[in-house]
Amino acid sequence: MGVIVDTQQDIEEIVPAWSAQEGAQRANALFERTYGEAADGVWASPGRVNIIGEHTDYNGGLCLPIALPHRTYVALRRRDDAEVHLVSSFDGEELRWDGALSDVHPGGVEGWVGYTAGIAWALAEAGHQVSGFDAALVSCVPTAAGLSSSAAVECAVGLALDDVNGIGLGHSDEGRAALVDLAVRTENDLVGAPTGGLDQAASLRTAEGRALLLDCRDGSTRQVPFDLAAEDLELLVIDTRAKHSHATGGYGQRRATCEAAAKTLGVATLREITDLDDALSRLDDDESVRRVRHVVTEIARVQDFVALVDAGRLTEVGPLMNASHDSLRDDYEVSCPELDVAVDAARGAGAIGARMTGGGFGGCAISLVHAADRAAVVDAVVDAYRQAGFKAPKLHVVTPSTPGGRIS
Ligand code: GLA
Numbered sequence: 001m002g003v004i005v006d007t008q009q010d011i012e013e014i015v016p017a018w019s020a021q022e023g024a025q026r027a028n029a030l031f032e033r034t035y036g037e038a039a040d041g042v043w044a045s046p047g048r049v050n051i052i053g054e055h056t057d058y059n060g061g062l063c064l065p066i067a068l069p070h071r072t073y074v075a076l077r078r079r080d081d082a083e084v085h086l087v088s089s090f091d092g093e094e095l096r097w098d099g100a101l102s103d104v105h106p107g108g109v110e111g112w113v114g115y116t117a118g119i120a121w122a123l124a125e126a127g128h129q130v131s132g133f134d135a136a137l138v139s140c141v142p143t144a145a146g147l148s149s150s151a152a153v154e155c156a157v158g159l160a161l162d163d164v165n166g167i168g169l170g171h172s173d174e175g176r177a178a179l180v181d182l183a184v185r186t187e188n189d190l191v192g193a194p195t196g197g198l199d200q201a202a203s204l205r206t207a208e209g210r211a212l213l214l215d216c217r218d219g220s221t222r223q224v225p226f227d228l229a230a231e232d233l234e235l236l237v238i239d240t241r242a243k244h245s246h247a248t249g250g251y252g253q254r255r256a257t258c259e260a261a262a263k264t265l266g267v268a269t270l271r272e273i274t275d276l277d278d279a280l281s282r283l284d285d286d287e288s289v290r291r292v293r294h295v296v297t298e299i300a301r302v303q304d305f306v307a308l309v310d311a312g313r314l315t316e317v318g319p320l321m322n323a324s325h326d327s328l329r330d331d332y333e334v335s336c337p338e339l340d341v342a343v344d345a346a347r348g349a350g351a352i353g354a355r356m357t358g359g360g361f362g363g364c365a366i367s368l369v370h371a372a373d374r375a376a377v378v379d380a381v382v383d384a385y386r387q388a389g390f391k392a393p394k395l396h397v398v399t400p401s402t403p404g405g406r407i408s
Pocket of ligand 1: 056058359
């Protein structure tokens with residue numbers, strides 16, 4: 001369970017994670033108030049932080065996410081017709097949409113409706129029978145913070161539709177991997193965000209107390225024991241509250257550069273590069289060189305990180321986290337001043353390691369700390385933000401939590 005940092009500093013804290021029971025109650029209450037009847041059930045799926053392995057997923061590489069205790073909850077009822085009714089209450093703002101399954105296709109719906117109902121389209125495209133539905137969504141995953149609130153929505157609704165239509169993908173890891181692909185398809189083809197599969201796999205294929213070693217070349221996974229408490233460690237999430245408007249464009253450009261470089265090098269993805277120096281010598285522009293160097297070295301860092309964890313040397317992963325951040329800042333150029341200040345302050349105050357997490361251009365940094373050093377790290381980050389004139393960050397201590405599933 002995530003806990004809010006108790007600090008003397010005057011900072012605005014992020015919303016604490018709801019218990020499953022509280023989330024279900026809130027979703028059911030919204031459903032009953034909106035539709036006047038009870039839902040068939042409540043399903044939930046979490047946001048994530050990625051421990052290491054950034055911008056590797058769409059390059060066939062390795063990532064290591066954990067599920068957050070923060071989840072999106074959907075109360076849903078199957079309809080016998082093809083109508084779709086949605087209500088969501090995120091950040092206190094209630095939104096409604098009433099339409100039909102036939103409206104849900106690329107170009108047919110926009111914004112939050114695409115993230116919410118789009119998976120129905122992807123399921124149908126994959127040949128599954130999907131009926132109309134009424135849904136009510138609530139969430140305690142911070143939005144626009146780079147913690148995958150959108151994947152949590154897609155996956156929660158995906159699990160619900162899978163269940164009420166008797167499809168059964170949610171019952172096995174293989175089925176969940178298929179659901180991940182459908183959620184990615186929704187994001188890529190219907191919403192228009194060219195993201196990889198990291199966020200959805202974290203939401204559906206993780207396990208409590210574990211980090212998920214995800215191999216994006218073939219979709220294979222390994223659950224890596226990630227017991228922070230056993231080592232007296234804590235994982236601090238620092239929400240910079242910085243949102244950079246070029247996020248989508250910058251992400252797409254990075255992906256396009258990687259794909260063009262892979263083509264130049266004659267490999268299917270950058271994962272296939274075995275000799276980095278040779279590959280770099282065959283690229284003629286500096287930008288491609290730096291992007292490729294990041295991806296290839298980052299994949300190696302994930303391998304090294306997991307090897308240390310496997311050897312019981314979790315306290316020694318700091319240099320890998322730090323190198324990951326530096327590479328994302330200098331070679332991949334997806335950091336921003338707010339992320340760099342947070343990371344530098346955490347490192348300076350004795351953190352084991354610190355790095356940005358997620359796509360970048362704002363969002364969150366993570367820091368692995370000895371529990372005894374947490375207060376000093378928090379104070380250092382808050383002070384550094386004050387001195388830099390940034391909005392106060394929001395802080396959270398998280399543990400690897402449960403993946404998506406039916407709550408009630
Ligand atoms: C975002 C995307 C993911 C992944 C990360 C970077 O979170 O949604 O697919 O590419 O950025 O690792």
